[in-house]
Amino acid sequence: MLAPTVLDWAVADVSRVPYRAYTDPGLYRRELERLFYRGHWNYAGLACEIPNPGDYRTTWIGERSVIMVRDHDGTINVVENHCAHRGVRFCRASHGNARDFVCPYHQWNYDLKGNLVGVPFRRGVKTVEDGKARVQGGMPPDFRLEDHGLNRLRVETLNGLVFASFDDDVEPLRDAIGPKVLPWVERVFDGRALTLLGYSRQRIPGNWKLMQENIKDPYHPGLLHTWFVTFGLWRADQRSQMVLDQHGRHAVMISRRNDGGRADVTQGVTSFKENLTLNDARLLDVVPEPWWNGPTVTMITLFPSLIIQQQVNSLSTRHIVPRGPGVFDFVWTHFGFADDTPEMTQRRLRQANLFGPAGFVSADDGEVVEMSQQGFAQDPDGRTISALGGHGVGDADHMVTETLIRGMVAYWRRVMEV
Ligand code: FES
Ligand code: FE2
Numbered sequence: 265m266l267a268p269t270v271l272d273w274a275v276a277d278v279s280r281v282p283y284r285a286y287t288d289p290g291l292y293r294r295e296l297e298r299l300f301y302r303g304h305w306n307y308a309g310l311a312c313e314i315p316n317p318g319d320y321r322t323t324w325i326g327e328r329s330v331i332m333v334r335d336h337d338g339t340i341n342v343v344e345n346h347c348a349h350r351g352v353r354f355c356r357a358s359h360g361n362a363r364d365f366v367c368p369y370h371q372w373n374y375d376l377k378g379n380l381v382g383v384p385f386r387r388g389v390k391t392v393e394d395g396k397a398r399v400q401g402g403m404p405p406d407f408r409l410e411d412h413g414l415n416r417l418r419v420e421t422l423n424g425l426v427f428a429s430f431d432d433d434v435e436p437l438r439d440a441i442g443p444k445v446l447p448w449v450e451r452v453f454d455g456r457a458l459t460l461l462g463y464s465r466q467r468i469p470g471n472w473k474l475m476q477e478n479i480k481d482p483y484h485p486g487l488l489h490t491w492f493v494t495f496g497l498w499r500a501d502q503r504s505q506m507v508l509d510q511h512g513r514h515a516v517m518i519s520r521r522n523d524g525g526r527a528d529v530t531q532g533v534t535s536f537k538e539n540l541t542l543n544d545a546r547l548l549d550v551v552p553e554p555w556w557n558g559p560t561v562t563m564i565t566l567f568p569s570l571i572i573q574q575q576v577n578s579l580s581t582r583h584i585v586p587r588g589p590g591v592f593d594f595v596w597t598h599f600g601f602a603d604d605t606p607e608m609t610q611r612r613l614r615q616a617n618l619f620g621p622a623g624f625v626s627a628d629d630g631e632v633v634e635m636s637q638q639g640f641a642q643d644p645d646g647r648t649i650s651a652l653g654g655h656g657v658g659d660a661d662h663m664v665t666e667t668l669i670r671g672m673v674a675y676w677r678r679v680m681e682v
Pocket of ligand 1: 347348349350351352354367368369370371372
């Protein structure tokens, strides 16, 4: 394994991050080991993606392919997608329904818990030669099926969200989310049945942490995003709250929409387009829902791999799948609630046009993440600055701060020991 670069980071200042933190291959390998494969829960999917026994979906934890599958008794298992025999990543479909899993290479057969249940020619092949029966080959007597199942991950669900971990010693999911962030997760996922509305996915040429930082960054939305600043969905003059978990790794940005139009905070902002209007006003046909209880937007980052978005009536999970130090896949799962009216489902789908790879808002984020990575690559000794709101880490009651980014950086430094 590559030894990580030792970062020149002597000052105890989490508001300056060396560019190498986003580009170094050795650090990236260590991130996979310490953040994705050990000590943390990772997002696996939504339970509503696999409603029936045998339904499965392949997904990723870090760079490892896993299968989330509904067992015959209704529970959800997550197993690693490589065969115990010769390592084949046997499941190639993105989703489907299976009675069991069969590896194509030598037909080893696994049940929905990942137990090995069948091995062709395990007891050899019987032949008759010159009138004499004979058994050829087969597995040795000490071969036991129970020793050769698929890697099985720990799984916990939270009102329809499914998380998994390769680490048997990971703390319980609710403790890992923590008492400050959990109520915000449970505000969206309060136990109501969910419905799957669809996916979008994209590959972004940037370091995976940049997407976490983007959703811990309340500074940019009212500056970068024409849509937000012009139509008032997110602006610096809104009532807001920034919340961190006890470790600084997870966060919530909470805010309440105002009316849009010109205001002090739009003065001189080039992305503010006073004359911009919509050809189809239904894109902003916002209907408040009782469960909002005030905020019109909550953006939750669960470290390391999940973002939960509520922006007015649009809801999605966004899954970060790292693919190397300078690239990640970003998978959006749009959802609603089983008791939504058909009109509300249509509204959620229309508002989903703000998000995803070509979203009126989110296309901007994909671009700036890519542009950040380009800047890091050209000057390896450079550093970022995240000093808005000071150098410390703590909750805030406004959005003129980069405290949430500093919280994650401080946590990252501790766990990564750089
Ligand atoms: Fe899977 Fe041989 S590699 S059965
Ligand atoms: Fe953004």
